[in-house]
Amino acid sequence: MKSSIVLGLGFGDEGKGVVTDWLCRQAQRPLVVRFSGGHQAGHTVVDGAGRSHVFSNFGAGTLAGAATFWSSYCTFHPVGVANEHRALVDLGLAPVLYVAGLAAVTTPYDLLYNRVLEANQRHGSCGLGFGATVARHAGPHKLHVMDLFDDFVLEQKLGSVAAYYRQLGVSFAEEVLEQQLEDFYRAVDYCRTAIHCTCGRAHFKNAADHYDSLIFEGSQGLLLDQEFGYFPHVTRAHVSSRNALEMIREYGLPEPQVFYVTRAYQTRHGNGPLTLEHLAPQLHPTPYETNVHNPWQGEQRRSLLDLNQLRYALSADAQYAAGLARQLVVTCLDQLDGPWWVSDDDRRTTLDTVSELAHRLGGHWQNCYGNYGQAGNLVAG
Template sequence: MAGVVVVGSQWGDEGKGKITDYLAQKADIVARYQGGNNAGHTIEFNGQKFALRLIPSGIFSGNDVILGNGMVINPKALLEEMKYLNDANISTDKIMISDRAHVILPYHLEIDEIQETRRGANNIGTTKKGIGPTYVDKYERIGIRMGEFIDEELFKERLQEVFVSKIVQYPELICNAKEIFEEYKEYAKIIAPMVCDTGVILDECLQAGKKVLFEGAQGTMLDIDYGTYPFVTSSHPGANGVAEGSGIGPLYIDEAVGIVKAYTTRVGSGAFPTEIEGELANQIRERGHEFGTVTKRPRRIGWFDAVVVNQSRRMSSLTGISLMLLDVLSGLKTLKICTAYNLDGKIIKALPSTIKQLNKVKPVYEEMPGWDEDITKVTSFEELPENCQKYLRRIEELINCPIVIFSVGPDREQTIVLREVFK
């Protein structure tokens, strides 16, 4: 068995797509286990750039790809993404969709927006893609799953049943059940051949010794339990989400690779202890192209936070780190690493559970000298400037985890592997 999971280990947007794409070339099958089209992956190779929202990055390597049961899937968005790939001569014939994945429907998107409006100044800052409301339906046991969606009679019955309760809760809804059914039953006909029990397929692959790559969306600081609640997503982005989101057990996972930036970013509202503002933040944002793949919102910028990454390591049992966008820091005279937090005069090294406390913490920084050299063409650790090497080694010490990959640019070729993760 060879199961490797790629885990976003900050607030998302760390560069998971690039590493998943890179590792997918060594895998037999790639499976995504949570989230929906509220987060994206940007992949660059051979001078081309692609932005994916639902389909695993392994699609570019010709792998079988799975959309697991832990995902929430907007059928219309999925078909649009497939067309986008097909128009670029990328085949989507190897997509498999779990019959237990939940379906995002138009009322979920409207409810998402209504809820954000009702929250007023306390809004979460969601992407309004209907993700949260669909997960709510899942746990209220009124959601519509793919297996039901592709059965026309059952879909119609379930939709009418659910929609009655939605109108009572949200009289502002504009959509109606009849129009949704007429439009979405056509999507279901196209999607139906892709729908199957993907948990069985993954089990067969792993039992046969095939290499399986598991891919999540967002980052562990958006985990519904251990992230900066309530400014989180509605699922488990870390390796802790693989088992429940793909239908296989945790012992199938051999390696968990945490993807982190050489600094930190965050999109949307919520606590961000190491946040930088002003000219320096703008400089890093522009150099790192820090704008959301899906939302295009400018990302908030901060120094590397070892407290955050340590929490991610613990949650996901990380076996290694892939450090991304190291080249963005070239030219900075001084770098800072957050080693702990000061909360009301007490030094702590774990995230508090409440927003009140998170908003009060002050980062404890360690400063290190930067480097001026262009590192975008290096091919080994030894070629990095001395100060850059020291920066990486210090991060390893602080997070108790080795760096197994680092990246010095967006292209596949700018990925330096220090230890292979597929055995």
């Protein structure tokens, strides 16, 4: 059995789903482990048969037949899980989702509060309640996945969540809240039979008997990490290798290799700093882009790839992963219209290969890969 960690070097949307899918297809019995963020992730995969899906509540290896383990580092959104499970079944799949019982549950109260905050503050949130859930769970007003399986426990815990927001002086439109709660309860009923509630220690005790490859699929990007990103435009999560390595060491799993992923250009969806935004990359239109305008993040923003930002992201993750085997992956190379322009120490230059990028970034790289389109293999070089 081997372990891999997939991380984004930017602000998310780097292509982590493509890499996760590719790794799963190299294995016979893969398991995808989500170890950061939650349901606000959106990882697009297109398989060889032309099936396409944006993964938020299931691992991006699902089209490749991989089961998913949803760790307690992640938030769990019953409505999102139920909707995505149905969508995957409609694609002809039988998705398997193991969920840690101590994962924090996102409620309608969290979601609506998040949208109120984002409308006022514009920190770049997706408006899906992730940050609000994490903040609430830092105190006593908790709702765990394990609580969803008992009606009495659920009612008591959900009442505590409602009281928490009343104490904050927050009120919600009654009709909107009622509809959200109705959807929530319906989704909880669905999830009671659609997921497997477990714990990490039990699930990974004999992992080698069940899996030959563990793929730890990251969320967002290192420049959004709550330790290293540019506050307040950060996510409330450790999206570095930190959580994955804690799990690997706690459960005695194999030492991992780390796949660091970036697009051939910078991108950011939501407010916050983006270097070189005055230097737009020259790109072909692509039918694969799923990061479209929404009320909370606006339009996707793009600029030339900034090697200084990549070096900073790598140095941030090295605080946890120094000494591990590193792989570099560059996606969206098919979108480039003309030479591959980047910025290195504030000087514009062109690159010919991913290996040349790796050389400029410094350090030892075990392998370098390029990706051309959402579907297909990673190409060495």
